[in-house]
Amino acid sequence: MNKELINALEDLEKEKGIKKEYIFDALEAALISAYKRNFMSAQNVEVNMDRETGAVKVCAMKTVVEEVEDANRQTQISLEDAKKINKSYELGDVVGIEVTPANFGRIAAMTAKQVVMQRIREAERGMIYSEYTERENELVTGVVQRTEKNGNVFVDIGKIEAVMPPSEQISGEKYEFKERYKFYVSEVKNTVKGPIVNVSRSHPNLVKKMFEMEVPEIKDGIVEIKSVSREAGSRSKIAVYSKDSDVDPQGACIGAKGMRVQNISDELKGEKIDIVKWSDNPAEFIAASLSPSKVLEVEINEDDKTAHVKVPESQLSLAIGKSGQNVRLAARLTGWKIDIKPVASEKSLEELLNESF
Numbered sequence: 001m002n003k004e005l006i007n008a009l010e011d012l013e014k015e016k017g018i019k020k021e022y023i024f025d026a027l028e029a030a031l032i033s034a035y036k037r038n039f040m041s042a043q044n045v046e047v048n049m050d051r052e053t054g055a056v057k058v059c060a061m062k063t064v065v066e067e068v069e070d071a072n073r074q075t076q077i078s079l080e081d082a083k084k085i086n087k088s089y090e091l092g093d094v095v096g097i098e099v100t101p102a103n104f105g106r107i108a109a110m111t112a113k114q115v116v117m118q119r120i121r122e123a124e125r126g127m128i129y130s131e132y133t134e135r136e137n138e139l140v141t142g143v144v145q146r147t148e149k150n151g152n153v154f155v156d157i158g159k160i161e162a163v164m165p166p167s168e169q170i171s172g173e174k175y176e177f178k179e180r181y182k183f184y185v186s187e188v189k190n191t192v193k194g195p196i197v198n199v200s201r202s203h204p205n206l207v208k209k210m211f212e213m214e215v216p217e218i219k220d221g222i223v224e225i226k227s228v229s230r231e232a233g234s235r236s237k238i239a240v241y242s243k244d245s246d247v248d249p250q251g252a253c254i255g256a257k258g259m260r261v262q263n264i265s266d267e268l269k270g271e272k273i274d275i276v277k278w279s280d281n282p283a284e285f286i287a288a289s290l291s292p293s294k295v296l297e298v299e300i301n302e303d304d305k306t307a308h309v310k311v312p313e314s315q316l317s318l319a320i321g322k323s324g325q326n327v328r329l330a331a332r333l334t335g336w337k338i339d340i341k342p343v344a345s346e347k348s349l350e351e352l353l354n355e356s357f
Contacts, residue, residue, distance in 0.1 A: 018123045027111065045059060058099050062095050064076075137184075151166035157197065167202075184209060185198075202230075210267065217252040223241070226239040231329065
C-alpha cells in the first residue's frame with residue numbers, strides 16, 4: 001500500500017463523491033477478515049491504515065489479566081508482560097501488539113482493489129437510485145432491448161435498464177427490438193442487487209403526462225387535468241379545467257386541427273381520447289363525461305354517490321358504449337356510480353303535423 005492508493009481515493013472523492021474516509025473504514029474492516037482468513041487466526045485484531053502514506057499495521061488486541069487462561073495467548077496478556085511494554089498498563093486494559101505479517105502488503109493491495117471496486121459500484125447504484133427516485137411518476141423515453149419468456153420487457157432509459165411487466169403493457173402492443181416509446185416511471189426500488197425501475201405503458205398517468213408535455217397551457221398552469229380514466233390501448237377520458245375564462249380547456253388540449261390530441265393518440269397506437277370539460281357541478285360533469293352521447297337529465301344522490309341519467313332512446317347504445325366502456329370510463333372519471341335510462345322521444349304536435357305534409 002502506498003501513496004498511489006491515497007491519490008486514487010482522493011480522485012474518487014472528487015469524481016464520484018465517494019468520501020475517502022468511507023473507503024478507509026471499509027478497507028480496514030475487509031483487511032481484518034483477510035488477515036484472519038489467510039493466517040488462520042482467531043485473534044481479536046485491529047487494522048490501521050495510515051491516511052497519509054497508506055501504510056498498513058495489524059495489531060492483536062489482548063486484554064491484560066493477572067494470569068493468562070488462554071492457552072494460545074491470542075486474546076490475553078499477563079499484567080507482568082504488559083508492563084514490559086508500558087508500565088502504565090493495569091488489569092482490564094487492552095494492549096495492541098503489532099503482528100503485521102511480512103507479506104501482508106500484497107494481500108492488502110488485492111483487498112484494496114476489491115473493496116474500492118465494490119464501493120464504486122455501490123456508489124454508482126446509489127446515484128442511479130437517487131436520480132430515478134426523483135423521476136418516479138414522470139415520463140421517460142426508452143428503447144426496447146429484449147423481451148423475456150415471462151413477458152417482461154426490458155427498456156434502456158439511459159443509465160439503467162428498466163423493466164415493464166406484462167401487467168403494465170398495452171394489450172396487443174408489440175415491443176420490437178430497438179423501437180422507441182414513451183414510458184411512465186411507476187416505481188423505483190432499491191434492492192441488494194441494485195436499483196430496479198419499473199415502467200408502464202398502460203398507467204392512466206401516462207396519458208396525463210403526455211398532455212402535460214404536449215399542451216403549453218397545462219405546462220403554464222392555466223389548464224389543469226382534474227382526472228383521467230383509461231382502458232389502455234382502447235380509450236381514455238380526461239377531465240380538464242381552465243383557470244382563465246378566456247382559455248377553452250378542451251380546445252387547448254385538442255389543438256389546432258386536432259394536432260395535439262392526435263400526436264398523443266399516435267404515440268399510443270391509435271388509442272381514442274375523449275377530452276371532457278370538468279365542472280364542480282356533479283350533474284354537469286357527469287353529463288359531459290358521457291360524451292359523445294347527449295344527456296337529457298341527471299339526477300344525483302349525494303348519499304350513495306349515484307347518478308341517474310336519462311338519455312334519448314336513440315343515444316342509449318352510444319352512452320353505454322361497446323361492452324359498457326363509455327359509461328365505465330365516465331364512472332371512473334367522475335367518481336360516481338352512473339345508472340342510464342333511455343327516454344322515448346316525445347314529438348310536439350307541430351313536429352307531427354310537419355311530418356304529415
